[in-house]
Amino acid sequence: MAFQILLNFSLAFLWMFLSANYSANGFLIGFILGAIALVIMRRFFKSRLYIGRVWAIIALTFLFLKELILANIAVLKVVLKPKLDMQPAFFKYETALTEEWELTLLSSLITLTPGTVVVHISDDNKYLYVHAIDAADIDETIASIRDSFEKAILEVSRT
């Protein structure tokens, strides 16, 4: 990924020298033309095009913001309910992620989502122990984490 971005920058500079236009505008045009060249030449790269990965990161950011707002509305409801009838639970969540940065990201995302806080990560990085504030249905909570966040993170890290 880093190599492709560097290549795109080099192509942009090459374009600036070719057109003798040393301004931000010239750089931008060169960058766009370089990106088009990378798209055309994509079958010579071993890994995925970096543009798709950048797009996945943007999608993940928006997912994060959406979940943060939903989480707070959920906590608001629990706190302001006249009767405290929530059912807290600690449950185990098996993850398919292996890299440490992915696990850190997943933990942050889970902590900021509706009613879940990561309490402990097992030593072999396989299980997350999550505390849910209102877990009437634990399997459903697990499935929703797996479908939304883990998928989005895997989309970013896929080569």
Next chain:
Amino acid sequence: MTILANILIVFFIAVGVLFIVVTAIGLFRLPDLYTRAHAASKSATLGVMCVLIGVFLHFWLIEGHFNARILLGILFIFITGPVGGHIMSRSSYIAGVKPWSGTTHDDLKEEIHRMKKEQGIK
């Protein structure tokens, strides 16, 4: 234009203050440490972020001063807020704080028990 900007600023600051008030109420009402950590790590994060966004918009749209430090502050709170909640809950569980009696399900107990035995902590 100024009216629109003012509405936006008032909206963000009001929402932020609302979330901070909910955090405070949650700290009083919720029964145990772990549920309080929920209120403290989520609502407080979003509340402070909303207030900072309101301040940023005020200085940018009304006073014409673009303050990037506020944006960095938002980013740092965003990163460090959930980590704080995680560390507080984890260290209290290992130190032996009992969860509320209404807790329905507890997978963590065995894991911590095993970990303590392995490392020789009583």
